Amino acid sequence: MTVIPSKFVIIVLCFFIAILIFVPFTGDKYWIKLVTRMMVLGMFAMSLDFIVGYTGLVSFGHAAFFGLAAYTLHLISPEETAVNLLWALPVCLLVSGTAAAIIGALSVRTRGIYFIMVTLAFAQMLFYFFHDSDIAGGSDGAFIYFKPVIVLGELTLMDLDGQNVLYFFSLVSLMFAYGFLLIILRSPFGRVIQGIKVNEHRMRALGYNTYIYKLVSFIIAGLIGGYAGFLFACIDGFVPPELLGWQESGLALVMVILGGIGTLFGPALGAVALLGVEELFRERHIFGQLSEHWQIMLGAFVIAVVLMLKNGIGGLILKIGDRLKGSVR
Amino acid sequence: MSNPDIITLKDVHTYYGASHVLRGMNLRLAPRSCLSLMGRNGMGKSTTIKTIMGIAKPRHGTVTIKGYNSNRWEPYVVAKAGIAYVPEEREIFPNLTVRENLLVAARLSVEGQDNWCLERILDLFPRLSERLNQWGNNLSGGEQQMLTIGRALMTNPDVLLLDEVTEGLAPIVREEIWSVIEAVKREGIATVIVDKNIGKLMMIADHHLVIVRGEVVFSGDSIELSAQTELLHQHLGV
Numbered sequence: 001m002t003v004i005p006s007k008f009v010i011i012v013l014c015f016f017i018a019i020l021i022f023v024p025f026t027g028d029k030y031w032i033k034l035v036t037r038m039m040v041l042g043m044f045a046m047s048l049d050f051i052v053g054y055t056g057l058v059s060f061g062h063a064a065f066f067g068l069a070a071y072t073l074h075l076i077s078p079e080e081t082a083v084n085l086l087w088a089l090p091v092c093l094l095v096s097g098t099a100a101a102i103i104g105a106l107s108v109r110t111r112g113i114y115f116i117m118v119t120l121a122f123a124q125m126l127f128y129f130f131h132d133s134d135i136a137g138g139s140d141g142a143f144i145y146f147k148p149v150i151v152l153g154e155l156t157l158m159d160l161d162g163q164n165v166l167y168f169f170s171l172v173s174l175m176f177a178y179g180f181l182l183i184i185l186r187s188p189f190g191r192v193i194q195g196i197k198v199n200e201h202r203m204r205a206l207g208y209n210t211y212i213y214k215l216v217s218f219i220i221a222g223l224i225g226g227y228a229g230f231l232f233a234c235i236d237g238f239v240p241p242e243l244l245g246w247q248e249s250g251l252a253l254v255m256v257i258l259g260g261i262g263t264l265f266g267p268a269l270g271a272v273a274l275l276g277v278e279e280l281f282r283e284r285h286i287f288g289q290l291s292e293h294w295q296i297m298l299g300a301f302v303i304a305v306v307l308m309l310k311n312g313i314g315g316l317i318l319k320i321g322d323r324l325k326g327s328v329r
Numbered sequence: 330m331s332n333p334d335i336i337t338l339k340d341v342h343t344y345y346g347a348s349h350v351l352r353g354m355n356l357r358l359a360p361r362s363c364l365s366l367m368g369r370n371g372m373g374k375s376t377t378i379k380t381i382m383g384i385a386k387p388r389h390g391t392v393t394i395k396g397y398n399s400n401r402w403e404p405y406v407v408a409k410a411g412i413a414y415v416p417e418e419r420e421i422f423p424n425l426t427v428r429e430n431l432l433v434a435a436r437l438s439v440e441g442q443d444n445w446c447l448e449r450i451l452d453l454f455p456r457l458s459e460r461l462n463q464w465g466n467n468l469s470g471g472e473q474q475m476l477t478i479g480r481a482l483m484t485n486p487d488v489l490l491l492d493e494v495t496e497g498l499a500p501i502v503r504e505e506i507w508s509v510i511e512a513v514k515r516e517g518i519a520t521v522i523v524d525k526n527i528g529k530l531m532m533i534a535d536h537h538l539v540i541v542r543g544e545v546v547f548s549g550d551s552i553e554l555s556a557q558t559e560l561l562h563q564h565l566g567v
Contacts, residue, residue, distance in 0.1 A: 191433040195422045202420045205382055206434045207408030207484060262424075 008321030020171055024164045032163050038275050039170045040231045042268030043177050045255035047224035050181050053262030055217040056197030060116045060249050061123030065096040065222040067244030069229035074142045074239045082146035092230045093223050100222025108214040131241040141240035160234045170231050177224050193217050258305055259312050266314020277301050335360050335488055335519055341390035343380045350376045352543035361517045365534035373543040374523040378490045382414045383407045411439040413486035417493040419477045423466035430465050430476055431483050438485035450479040471502030488519045539564055
């Protein structure tokens with residue numbers, strides 16, 4: 001596991017960012033939307049990797065914060081006009097952060113399989129709350145008719161209704177999330193949570209109240225996950241209860257595993273790989289009748305990656321970087 | 330609060346499940362002193378240290394740290410009170426570099442002093458300064474032990490609990506570790522040492538406890554212990 005990205009990793013990431021900057025200039029709305037989804041889900045997966053890969057907390061309810069922020073945006077958005085992003089985003093983060101604090105306060109007391117089940121249970125409670133109540137469209141989901149804007153006086157500085165605007169805002173957000181988490185991981189706090197992942201008892205014997213550290217990292221992950229949920233709600237302007245469900249949490253875990261646990265940048269690439277391959281397998285021109293059963297092919301792809309790449313795509317990139325450097329860790 | 334001892338154990342009984350390990354353990358550790366715990370394997374030496382650290386909770390009796398009852402203290406509270414523990418298993422963080430392994434433990438002493446900074450630890454263990462950017466699991470056994478002791482000292486402790494720290498090390502590395510323990514003792518850090526090297530313990534420690542089945546069967550200094558030939562033979566195999 002490494003926190004400080006090597007030169008090779010930086011080059012690879014810069015290459016990806018260059019491609020991402022180029023995409024909107026193709027003018028292809030389908031691709032712009034697809035890559036926006038990849039970036040937002042990549043950010044979501046990255047936030048999950050922060051607790052799974054660095055703190056050692058395997059959460060199966062991370063979608064709770066993703067979906068809560070999306071629903072919060074719906075609930076605070078008026079039907080006739082757009083909400084101001086400058087206060088809407090902080091409110092969404094506040095809700096997802098508070099939920100993470102409450103869920104985390106109870107769940108980080110448990111470990112292993114119990115932690116997985118408790119986080120899953122909380123997320124499912126929220127799922128059924130929105131699914132079975134009329135508070136936000138019930139099982140039909142809810143719409144956001146006007147995407148958030150940044151308005152200063154009479155001047156509209158940014159409108160997320162514009163596809164390219166949302167695209168670049170998502171790209172900047174993804175880069176911000178990566179930088180933010182990287183700074184945290186390189187700080188003394190980051191060293192402590194990485195120590196907790198390997199040996200919690202030892203960290204306690206060194207004088208750390210590990211409960212507090214695990215809770216704070218859980219809240220940080222919830223905040224970034226909520227940020228991703230806010231952006232996701234802006235893509236289609238539609239918020240279904242499934243965003244809170246276990247399938248969404250499972251999808252994020254698959255992205256983390258595909259991308260490489262404990263690589264931070266890897267899960268974002270895992271999201272790109274998963275959504276990209278899904279689109280490929282759905283292509284009737286290439287796969288014919290088989291494209292109707294794209295889930296089977298996608299499952300085979302995930303199994304193949306897990307079996308062939310020890311630590312996912314991110315691990316492969318790190319390994320290539322090490323080989324090029326001529327050093328084996 | 331009038332108790333001058335840093336650590337005391339009074340009639341302490343500690344269990345692992347149904348297994349009764351410490352059976353009325355008594356111990357006193359004065360400031361700046363060095364106490365050795367001797368005994369054959371499975372007699373309760375490591376359990377005594379774990380009981381002091383709050384890792385194993387006593388069912389009966391009283392553990393006192395700096396005058397406070399610490400029976401229910403969590404290990405992190407014990408550590409914050411100035412007690413550092415070097416475990417037998419070393420427990421290096423493999424996902425952190427040598428530098429990070431040391432820095433993660435860094436804290437000021439209870440009195441707010443920083444006697445043991447990174448530079449000083451590296452002066453004490455020059456080998457570690459050559460490995461600063463290597464991962465913790467890439468070190469040899471001896472280097473890992475040095476790192477574990479260095480990590481404990483980075484907490485600027487008043488008491489150092491050393492559990493079998495020379496076990497399984499090459500003789501030359503053992504000598505290095507023993508000289509560090511002597512240096513630590515000269516610094517005035519109170520130490521509790523568990524080790525199989527009776528000769529070294531007799532030279533370094535001010536006081537010895539021989540533990541048999543969770544009870545202290547001998548308590549005295551090196552001269553008194555060396556006079557107990559029967560006890561040395563029967564319980565320590567000397």
